[in-house]
Amino acid sequence: MVEMSFREALNKALAEEMERDSQVFLMGEEVGQYHGAYKVSQGLLERFGDLRVVDAPITEAGFVGLGIGAAHVGMRPVIEVMTFNFAILALDQIVNNAAKLRSMSGGQFEVPIVIRGPAGAGGALACQHSQSLEQQYVHIPGIKVVMPSTPDTAYRLLKSAIRDPDPVIFIESEKLYNMRGPVTEDPENLWPIGKADVTRPGSDVTIVTWSRMLTAVALPAAETLASEDGIDCEVIDALSLSPLDLHTILESVKKTNRCVIVEEGWPKVSVGSWIAAEIGLKAFDHLDAPIERINQKDVPLPYAFNLEEIALPRPADVVEAVRRVCYAK
Amino acid sequence: MATVVTLLQLSPTMSQGTLVKWQVKEGAKVSSGDILAEIETDKAVMEQESFEDGTVLKLVAKEGQAVPVGSMIAVLGEPGEDISGLLAGGGAPAPKAAAEPAPAKPAAPAPAPAKPEPAAPKAEPLPPVVVAATGAGDSGGRILVSPLARKMAAEHGIDLAQVAGSGPNGRIVKRDIETAVASGGTAPRPELAAAPAAPARAAASAAPAVGGEEIPLSGMRKTIARRLVESRQQIPSFSLSVDVDAQPVLDAVARMRERFPEAKVTVTHFLIKAMASALMNHPWLRTQWVDGRLVRKHAAHVSVAVAIDEGLLTPVIRNANAKGLQAIAAELRELAARARDRKLTEEDLTGGVQTISNLGMFGIQNFDAIINPPEASILAVGAVIDKPVVRNGNLVAGKIITLTLSCDHRVVDGAVGASYLKDLKAALEDPLLMLA
Numbered sequence: 189m190v191e192m193s194f195r196e197a198l199n200k201a202l203a204e205e206m207e208r209d210s211q212v213f214l215m216g217e218e219v220g221q222y223h224g225a226y227k228v229s230q231g232l233l234e235r236f237g238d239l240r241v242v243d244a245p246i247t248e249a250g251f252v253g254l255g256i257g258a259a260h261v262g263m264r265p266v267i268e269v270m271t272f273n274f275a276i277l278a279l280d281q282i283v284n285n286a287a288k289l290r291s292m293s294g295g296q297f298e299v300p301i302v303i304r305g306p307a308g309a310g311g312a313l314a315c316q317h318s319q320s321l322e323q324q325y326v327h328i329p330g331i332k333v334v335m336p337s338t339p340d341t342a343y344r345l346l347k348s349a350i351r352d353p354d355p356v357i358f359i360e361s362e363k364l365y366n367m368r369g370p371v372t373e374d375p376e377n378l379w380p381i382g383k384a385d386v387t388r389p390g391s392d393v394t395i396v397t398w399s400r401m402l403t404a405v406a407l408p409a410a411e412t413l414a415s416e417d418g419i420d421c422e423v424i425d426a427l428s429l430s431p432l433d434l435h436t437i438l439e440s441v442k443k444t445n446r447c448v449i450v451e452e453g454w455p456k457v458s459v460g461s462w463i464a465a466e467i468g469l470k471a472f473d474h475l476d477a478p479i480e481r482i483n484q485k486d487v488p489l490p491y492a493f494n495l496e497e498i499a500l501p502r503p504a505d506v507v508e509a510v511r512r513v514c515y516a517k
Numbered sequence: 518m519a520t521v522v523t524l525l526q527l528s529p530t531m532s533q534g535t536l537v538k539w540q541v542k543e544g545a546k547v548s549s550g551d552i553l554a555e556i557e558t559d560k561a562v563m564e565q566e567s568f569e570d571g572t573v574l575k576l577v578a579k580e581g582q583a584v585p586v587g588s589m590i591a592v593l594g595e596p597g598e599d600i601s602g603l604l605a606g607g608g609a610p611a612p613k614a615a616a617e618p619a620p621a622k623p624a625a626p627a628p629a630p631a632k633p634e635p636a637a638p639k640a641e642p643l644p645p646v647v648v649a650a651t652g653a654g655d656s657g658g659r660i661l662v663s664p665l666a667r668k669m670a671a672e673h674g675i676d677l678a679q680v681a682g683s684g685p686n687g688r689i690v691k692r693d694i695e696t697a698v699a700s701g702g703t704a705p706r707p708e709l710a711a712a713p714a715a716p717a718r719a720a721a722s723a724a725p726a727v728g729g730e731e732i733p734l735s736g737m738r739k740t741i742a743r744r745l746v747e748s749r750q751q752i753p754s755f756s757l758s759v760d761v762d763a764q765p766v767l768d769a770v771a772r773m774r775e776r777f778p779e780a781k782v783t784v785t786h787f788l789i790k791a792m793a794s795a796l797m798n799h800p801w802l803r804t805q806w807v808d809g810r811l812v813r814k815h816a817a818h819v820s821v822a823v824a825i826d827e828g829l830l831t832p833v834i835r836n837a838n839a840k841g842l843q844a845i846a847a848e849l850r851e852l853a854a855r856a857r858d859r860k861l862t863e864e865d866l867t868g869g870v871q872t873i874s875n876l877g878m879f880g881i882q883n884f885d886a887i888i889n890p891p892e893a894s895i896l897a898v899g900a901v902i903d904k905p906v907v908r909n910g911n912l913v914a915g916k917i918i919t920l921t922l923s924c925d926h927r928v929v930d931g932a933v934g935a936s937y938l939k940d941l942k943a944a945l946e947d948p949l950l951m952l953a
Binding site for chain 1: 663664665666667668683684685690691692
């Protein structure tokens, strides 16, 4: 293992995959000369040239559509959106073309595209730039959705996404780019899409989460509960939201009989609400308490730091929810 | 189109009711809001209204019959309408929009009129306020149990009715079943099913062969039994006694009687006022243990134990600290009269924070009373007794009342209860303090 930042891990994965496969190219706003709004593409223009690292105009529907077209004639585009808040402009391309072409063409076309970029709250970026919109993509059959939580999973998942034959939405938490951690040194040690990680094994309650909520909220809450209450939390990092590794989640809930779902985004019609419904259906007889969900408050995220903090999920919210489902005082 | 009238849940703890008297006859026309029947709940005799206009086609329940909440008691509709399909459905809580023409079912032999176990009564009843006021989680007669606990109970042959739930609203959860199993609660299930079920629930189950006459168990008697067993089993209570010099209150009562003879103020009214005033200064005495949580009440509502022929009721005098003695006296008289007529409403009976039970008129010197859940304390009042007392260093004849406060130690600690009792004594020995 070698230690690096989340941003460096993404950069390394991109560079290695571009080296490995000449069909892989990167396109997006400011990815070339500026090296990416978040410096993920540092050095790539110089290394691979402007045919493979392409600066796009400010037109999400245009360059995402271009990428989808390139993908279905055999290229392997990685499209960077400056944030997923703006990928909303390209939803028509993603939903109606990327997700549908395999099916519409009777399997004649594949769309091996990766659309990646940051999302989530970044710290007083105000409500238009702080959204967690993964449920938009999880809702759509025909595309895959992954959300890494650490430098290692970022590196290993991005490589899997680039090699996947289908469109992959790859969502990075804006606050994780500077996170440092050990990363595998084996370039073929990929993390398979569709597999969750039991980050912290435990016996009393299952906490399901993904992306930044893992290290910012779920794991600190688990430590508090272990030391203050003696409650042993099993924390599952979903990593892949579509397809979802429901098997790992259900096995855990059948062991612990309780579940709390921690999600940065809003509560209504969310990824967490879907996971809760699946658990309610498939592990009903194993539940000893209602499934609790901790989400961002159901309001446009406030701009002020102090209000932003209380609108987002906090470790204390998870601690309380776990105590409730464990019937602990 | 015919409409099934089901027995409403007229009190939050009611799982069945006794049809005391029909106020309508078959063939009568009724309008929405008309009284259909008098129903004895576990607390009172109450009236059930019609929600529909129509003609009474059939009175299904008989007077004197005990009926589970939610089951059919009557059918309304147009004269001459065929309701055989509805009646064939038995006492089941048939949905509102029942038959167009009766579904051509072969008229199966009607099942027994009363269902054995009151199914989850989903009545359309009761403003939620009333439910909230009773505090202690009420599930409308259902046993709340987690899916896992239900499965475990089935595997171990545990009767859920015998298990006390430790979750919110008394929900039975995994650990409760584990406890039941550990304490030997396992029993082969099928054979047991017919045996005399949970003693707390069974009404008139197979009477054991003991000599003597079996007296019908009224709804009120059952409620008293259930609540006081619950109190004694679950509340770790302790009692504090104090002697109070009654002379100042007796003097004050005498002056009130002289000045306002028609108000008929008594020592009890003084006590209620003094209790409420002291309660306002002692928040822990206004706090209740509800399903593992502490709930603080912000008003000094005092429950008053009223003995009636059939048993005992505890109507509530609200905000007694803010009421004058004349008002308290008038209100208590009115509540006691309605208690005797069994006309108290749910509202009259809920929301108290402390009960007063006075047996002084029988010459009882002191006693300790059983806490009336979810309240956290109860005050037992003895008779005014002539006793020697020391006043200003001299031995004189005094009038003494002994007060005994029983407290729920989960909420009220000894010193807290004692401090309340001290303030109560001070207020009674110098009634002017109540104006402070």
